[in-house]
Amino acid sequence: MKFNFKESRSFDERLNDATKIKQKYPDRIPVIVERHPGSQINDLDKHKFLVPNDITVAQFMWIIRKRLQLSPEKALFLFFDDYVPQTRNDRYLRFALFSISVCGYHVM
Numbered sequence: 001m002k003f004n005f006k007e008s009r010s011f012d013e014r015l016n017d018a019t020k021i022k023q024k025y026p027d028r029i030p031v032i033v034e035r036h037p038g039s040q041i042n043d044l045d046k047h048k049f050l051v052p053n054d055i056t057v058a059q060f061m062w063i064i065r066k067r068l069q070l071s072p073e074k075a076l077f078l079f080f081d082d083y084v085p086q087t088r089n090d091r092y093l094r095f096a097l098f099s100i101s102v103c104g105y106h107v108m
Contacts, residue, residue: 030051035097
């Protein structure tokens with residue numbers, strides 16, 4: 001999977017940006033969230049988030065669900081580009097969003 005943010009900015013630009021962010025907000029993690037190309041959800045209105053160090057993944061997913069206005073019958077999955085969740089060399093944590101209908105839910 002390709003990340004648009006990664007493709008649009010060089011490694012040095014991303015590293016420089018993330019370093020400045022971490023200096024200004026040492027208690028936050030810069031996170032990039034992009035829609036997976038095969039997902040059935042709308043794109044987010046923003047892709048960059050400054051997430052507090054003490055937030056859980058469940059809390060962050062709730063924030064994403066709320067921003068997407070995702071209906072209850074849609075499950076939300078976070079993909080980490082085939083690696084264990086940690087920051088990359090450019091210090092950004094990147095997520096890919098994916099959603100599908102679950103449990104055979106059908107609205108009449």
